[in-house]
Amino acid sequence: MAKELQKLQIIPLGGLGEIGKNMTVIRYGNEIILIDAGLMFPDEDMPGIDLVIPDISYLVENKDIIKAIVLTHGHEDHIGALPYILRQISAPIYGTRLTLGILEGRLKENNVDASNLHPVNPGDIINAGCFSVGFIHVNHSIPDATGLSIRTPLGMIVHTGDFKFDYTPIDGKMTDFRAFSELGNRGVLVMMADSTNAEREGHTPSEKTVGIAFDKTFRNARDRIIIATFSSNVHRIQQVMDNAVKYHRHVAILGRSMINVVTISLKLGYLNAPEGLIIDIDEINNFPSEQIVIITTGSQGEPMSALTRMAMSDHRKVGIVPGDTIVLSATPIPGNEKLVARTIDNLLKLGANVIYGRDQGIHVSGHASREELKLMHNLVRPKFFIPVHGEYRHLVKHAQLAEEIGMDPDHIFIAENGNILEFTRDKGAIVGKVQSGKVLIDGLGVGDVGNIVLRDRRQLSQDGIIIVVMTMDKEKSCIVSGPDIVSRGFVYVRESEELMNNSKERVAASIKKCLENKVTEWSALKANVRETLGRYLYEQTRRRPMILPIIMEV
Amino acid sequence: MAKELQKLQIIPLGGLGEIGKNMTVIRYGNEIILIDAGLMFPDEDMPGIDLVIPDISYLVENKDIIKAIVLTHGHEDHIGALPYILRQISAPIYGTRLTLGILEGRLKENNVDASNLHPVNPGDIINAGCFSVGFIHVNHSIPDATGLSIRTPLGMIVHTGDFKFDYTPIDGKMTDFRAFSELGNRGVLVMMADSTNAEREGHTPSEKTVGIAFDKTFRNARDRIIIATFSSNVHRIQQVMDNAVKYHRHVAILGRSMINVVTISLKLGYLNAPEGLIIDIDEINNFPSEQIVIITTGSQGEPMSALTRMAMSDHRKVGIVPGDTIVLSATPIPGNEKLVARTIDNLLKLGANVIYGRDQGIHVSGHASREELKLMHNLVRPKFFIPVHGEYRHLVKHAQLAEEIGMDPDHIFIAENGNILEFTRDKGAIVGKVQSGKVLIDGLGVGDVGNIVLRDRRQLSQDGIIIVVMTMDKEKSCIVSGPDIVSRGFVYVRESEELMNNSKERVAASIKKCLENKVTEWSALKANVRETLGRYLYEQTRRRPMILPIIMEV
Incomplete structure (x- = not known):
């Protein structure tokens, strides 16, 4: 060419x-x-x-x-x-x-x-x-x-x-x-x-404006300060550290990704922390609370993150106590709004002072x-x-x-x-x-979950699954055992014994009729089970669980 | 007392x-x-x-x-x-x-x-x-x-x-x-x-400010206007109608709840519409597009609502065309942000002019x-x-x-x-x-879905379900048929034939060992299946599907 x-x-x-x-x-x-x-x-x-x-x-x-x-x-x-x-x-x-x-x-x-x-x-x-x-x-x-x-x-x-x-x-x-x-x-x-x-x-405000809001927070906080932000926001972390120096606090780092990024950034010189500023999370109780600031992950309310665990009183090392000042230095990413709101509510219930929201200057x-x-x-x-x-x-x-x-x-x-x-x-x-x-x-699977699997998961999550099992003797064209019905995610079986018994009877009757009419193809029998039971359950409950007929042969 | x-x-x-x-x-x-x-x-x-x-x-x-x-x-x-x-x-x-x-x-x-x-x-x-x-x-x-x-x-x-x-x-x-x-x-x-x-x-702005924003929209729109809002916001609907009168447009109402509330409000006198203002949705094509405004549900991106269907080109009566001006006169309720965003994107892709967002004055x-x-x-x-x-x-x-x-x-x-x-x-x-x-x-169920059912649905939605079925002769303590494995929402079976075959073999071997050791209690056999298979699948896939062993007796 x-x-x-x-x-x-x-x-x-x-x-x-x-x-x-x-x-x-x-x-x-x-x-x-x-x-x-x-x-x-x-x-x-x-x-x-x-x-x-x-x-x-x-x-x-x-x-x-x-x-x-x-x-x-x-x-x-x-x-x-x-x-x-x-x-x-x-x-x-x-x-x-x-x-x-x-x-x-x-x-x-x-x-x-x-x-x-x-x-x-x-x-x-x-x-x-x-x-x-x-x-x-x-x-x-x-x-x-x-x-x-x-x-x-x-x-x-x-x-x-x-x-x-x-x-x-x-x-x-x-x-x-x-x-x-x-x-x-x-x-x-x-x-x-x-x-x-x-x-x-x-114009998006300068990152420096966040430091000014932090300064106010540090000036007012009497006990511990806990700041949650994105681990990669190294400049934000620097501003926390700068304020910690100014207000004579030590800094502890919490959360796996936060520790990773801070470690790399210190090593490469993107973060400057004077000797002795950073302490191990295990050392925080060696200092009075007014000398501590904790930088942590969890600003998005992520279920397994450090801040979320603290908010759930489920963190091994840090328990929230009244007097703690907690700053959510981030805006919820679309889709995370409810998780973040729940974290804020939980922190407030533990008596913390929580600084959050768009008008606080704590995020840009x-x-x-x-x-x-x-x-x-x-x-x-x-x-x-x-x-x-x-x-x-x-x-x-x-x-x-x-x-x-x-x-x-x-x-x-x-x-x-x-x-x-x-x-x-x-x-x-x-x-x-x-x-x-x-x-x-x-x-470990990359690309092995596609649309069919996702569709099944969504259906399963909506109304659960009903499994209909029976053992058949194909030669004699008769049911040897079953039909049995097992459900998960549908209703409490104990509260719906009657529904389940009626379901069994209907399936049995319907299969029997098929066999009498010489319909013995398993695919046809299965389709029949799905249709009969699906219709009955929808009438009774207005739900459409996944129905999975399993026919065993002996 | x-x-x-x-x-x-x-x-x-x-x-x-x-x-x-x-x-x-x-x-x-x-x-x-x-x-x-x-x-x-x-x-x-x-x-x-x-x-x-x-x-x-x-x-x-x-x-x-x-x-x-x-x-x-x-x-x-x-x-x-x-x-x-x-x-x-x-x-x-x-x-x-x-x-x-x-x-x-x-x-x-x-x-x-x-x-x-x-x-x-x-x-x-x-x-x-x-x-x-x-x-x-x-x-x-x-x-x-x-x-x-x-x-x-x-x-x-x-x-x-x-x-x-x-x-x-x-x-x-x-x-x-x-x-x-x-x-x-x-x-x-x-x-x-x-x-x-x-x-x-x-101070929350007056509802009247929304009418001013609507006025601007009506003044600028050359073709149809479609306004989505909450059906119960009758004052908002009145302001659309007032602007329709001012700018010589007819109003069609779309969406079941919108029609219900407008009907009641007209009957009770909470809405005032001059004779001939409101037309049936089937009549809109009898008028030039610049004489039409449609008031509809769907401002929250609800999947089955009229606006969402229009955005998906899936509405029986209204198709979005370039030139349409669509106003989302609502703020997303927390949790609906992504649904609303998707609706906006879909409307834009159809060539509509979409007015949305907090700074447009179209919602208070x-x-x-x-x-x-x-x-x-x-x-x-x-x-x-x-x-x-x-x-x-x-x-x-x-x-x-x-x-x-x-x-x-x-x-x-x-x-x-x-x-x-x-x-x-x-x-x-x-x-x-x-x-x-x-x-x-x-x-139809009120209160029949509780925590166990919800927990099952959540688990089913995450990694799906694996059903292990076998037929046993209890007297002879042997497997008559199976184990068969059926999965839904886990992986494509075709792509994972090997995984499924290995799973069957492991279950069969494990059951055989149980029976040799005189473990014949069904609950023990089931627990064994769950444990053996759960461990194997987690090793292979890092997933934890629900495992449901079903043993049939002949």
């Missing part, structure tokens, strides 16, 4: 129409680089599922031409699929030090080889096939986050990563305006930009609001724009924003996972689709 | 520590009145449950002394339990006309006698035993809502009902300040007040915010205060508010459902507890 005929393709495999499992393929000719490889947490219509990762069939088919995997930052929705997909594909992995530090831990936990990780610094440019990828520092709710400039034979692609513009960042490092601006000056073919907060007017988002998005668009001024990292309505709002500031609507692509977006130097279009979707992880 | 020794008891049976199933007993000596009888929608940890109502064991025990049931307003969380509990208790039911109009429909749907309903007007006082109950007009998100003054031999109780202070109400009728103020002047022993918005600073709450609560406390100035109608944190915030404005904290009771709050003329205390709790309704 002559080079000038080759096209540049962008193929999102995850992250469009959803917040989670971000993953994007950049392809030119027979060379691919992959941006991010994240996971998503399951919806409530996926009972029993632990995690969701993107379907990577397309990558597996093209595994020999993957030149690099580049990571924008260390959040689970950007790196969390790697422990699973690195069993099927491989390539050098590039990311900043904290990103790779967190990833390394995940890979080792899952017994996956972590030798192909290549740390970069913001400002670095790496080469992978025909691509050169530059890493651009951005502000986000985790340090060491980056946007990407991807130089391709047909032009420059800019991917913002997850970002905001924080004019007073905790580590003093602002989103690298100049880099984005210079790229804009030189000409950008396509921009992909974070749409998470495209619904939100104005890590994503750009509309005015920041406008700034990014004006810095980069791309020819084509693909809103990414958002549910469908966020992508729509972001597209509308781009139009409002003057972009040609024909140059904006609201795409779906799996779409092939193809670009030349001056044209772009969605030209096709590759396989994409969700791979469900349940225990 | 001498009269002076009798005490006044307030016993909340629902609505404390939860938003829903409001129900409060007022007892003096051997006379009871009941305030409200509401239902609640099930939590996500109650799979398959349709509705939740309060446990009324206490009322059933005392059914002969119930003098009246008084209703504050017609919302489901205040009247929805009546179709169920009126099978067990009876008493004259008092409420305003719209409240009873809605209730009458519910009772008839459920084949419950509706002859004991006694309509009152705000301002009326009814007598019931030793009590006199006055109905006081309040603003809320349904017309004809009331607070209550309950004169008892020991003093006055004021129950605010669900309320807000709307200075520009749609029907011109403000919350009756004067009545509350006069009660305050004469002296109030106990106040129970709505805590729903006790977390919210300031029906509950008082903190400044309004302070006003109510200052009007009524009760001796004792019980925050009601709220989750635990709302009750705490409301109690703190009462303290902030000067109330003695010892006179504030944060109570739980079932608590007996006992009052004399100058003392109050929680003195005991009666049976209370949740009764689950699933299909």
Whole structure:
């Protein structure tokens, strides 16, 4: 294929129409680089599922031409699929030090080889096939986050990563305006930009405002302070530590992921804690309560997390007592509202002072609001724009924003996972689709739970199951034993003895009739049981349990 | 019992520590009145449950002394339990006309006698035993809502009902300040007040502000307008109709509950629609799209509602087309956020313009915010205060508010459902507890689904079920047929043939060993199957399906 005929393709495999499992393929000719490889947490219509990762069939088919995997930052929705997909594909992995530090831990936990990780610094440019990828520092709710400039034979692609513009960042490092601006000056073919907060007017507040709210909390609290936040929000943790120093408190760290991230961040220098500040959780009772602050996981009300256990009076090491001040430094992720509310209620019942809610200044988002998005668009001024990292309505709002500031609507692509977006130097279009979707992880199983299993689980959860067992002599065409009926999740059998006895009689009569009419095919008999019993139970209870006829042969 | 020794008891049976199933007993000596009888929608940890109502064991025990049931307003969380509990208790039911109009429909749907309903007007006082109950007009998100003054031999109780202070109400009728103020002047022993918005600073905006936002929508929309809201928000519906008149559109009503409430409200005069304004949904295609507005249910993304079906392109009568303007005039109730988001996304994908979200002015709450609560406390100035109608944190915030404005904290009771709050003329205390709790309704079953059934449903939903069947000859102590293994909701059997075959072999071997060791008790054999198979499957899959051994005898 002559080079000038080759096209540049962008193929999102995850992250469009959803917040989670971000993953994007950049392809030119027979060379691919992959941006991010994240996971998503399951919806409530996926009972029993632990995690969701993107379907990577397309990558597996093209595994020999993957030149690099580049990571924008260390959040689970950007790196969390790697422990699973690195069993099927491989390539050098590039990311900043904290990103790779967190990833390394995940890979080792899952017994996956972590030798192909290549740390970069913001400002670095790496080469992978025909691509050169530059890493651009951005502000986000985790340090060491980056946007990407991807130089391709047909032009420059800019991917913002997850970002905001924080004019007073905790580590003093602002989103690298100049880099984005210079790229804009030189000409950008396509921009992909974070749409998470495209619904939100104005400007996301600086992370520093949270420190001010913490200061007030520390000033007022007389006894222990317990602060729950996301473990990856290292700047938030730094601000807790800074206040602890100021107000002469020691810091104990609680929760497995919190301990992991704090350990890595201290080691790599992303967290600064003076000697003696951090104490072991077992030491907290050696100090008066006014000298203690505990940083913990559980800000989302996760059932097994440290804070939730404390709220349930079920934590081995920390019991909540009246006088404790507890700060929920996070906003509930959609779907977690009720879990968080329950945790707050439980903490209040134990007599704690709980600081929570949007108007307390104790949390800010890590994503750009509309005015920041406008700034990014004006810095980069791309020819084509693909809103990414958002549910469908966020992508729509972001597209509308781009139009409002003057972009040609024909140059904006609201795409779906799996779409092939193809670009030349001056044209772009969605030209096709590759396989994409969700791979469900349940225990050790990756992808073995599909729609039928999920449908069964949902049905089982609604009205339970009725099992009808009988033993038949097929030659003599008669029931040898049974029918017996066993139910689970339907009704208390003791309270419904009559219903169960009537059910048995009806099934027996119905089978007998079948046999008299020479209907002896087991599939027909089973269908008959399901129909007879299903109708009877619905009449009696208005419920539709799963009915499972089992016929044994002797 | 001498009269002076009798005490006044307030016993909340629902609505404390939860938003829903409001129900409060007022007892003096051997006379009871009941305030409200509401239902609640099930939590996500109650799979398959349709509705939740309060446990009324206490009322059933005392059914002969119930003098009246008084209703504050017609919302489901205040009247929805009546179709169920009126099978067990009876008493004259008092409420305003719209409240009873809605209730009458519910009772008839459920084949419950509706002859004991006694309509009152705000301002009326009814007598019931030793009590006199006055109905006081309040603003809320349904017309004809009331607070209550309950004169008892020991003093006055004021129950605010669900309320807000709307200075520009749609029907011109403000919350009756004067009545509350006069009660305050004469002296109030106990106040129970709505805590729903006790977390919210300031003042809840007037319902009229929504009409202004609607006006803007009508002015801008070129094609059809579809507005989804709560069917009981009659004032909201009136404002849609008023704008329809102004902008020369016809109104079609969609959704069963919407049609019911609009019909009742028109009949009783709570809605005013000029002749010819309302058209049948089948007529909408007889008019140009710019002359149509559809009012519909589904603002909470309820799976079977009209709007959700439209969003899924699954509605028989209305298909969404580009150009449609759809207004979600509601805020998602906690727990419904994801359903609502999915509906918005689906509508956007069909090309509609969707107006949603907190900053659009298209919805206001029906509950008082903190400044309004302070006003109510200052009007009524009760001796004792019980925050009601709220989750635990709302009750705490409301109690703190009462303290902030000067109330003695010892006179504030944060109570739980079932608590007996006992009052004399100058003392109050929680003195005991009666049976209370949740009764689950699933299909036709009221209370037949309890914790064991729910636990089974939850387990079934997580990892499914494995049924192990075998037929045994007990005399010969041998397996005649099986073991066979059937699974549902666990894994695709086809993909896991090996796992299933190995499972069978292990079970067979284990049973054989039992029998060799003369272990023939079926309970022991079943326990053995559960243990052997459970351990094996957990090792192989890290899942814990329910294992149900069934042994048939021949």
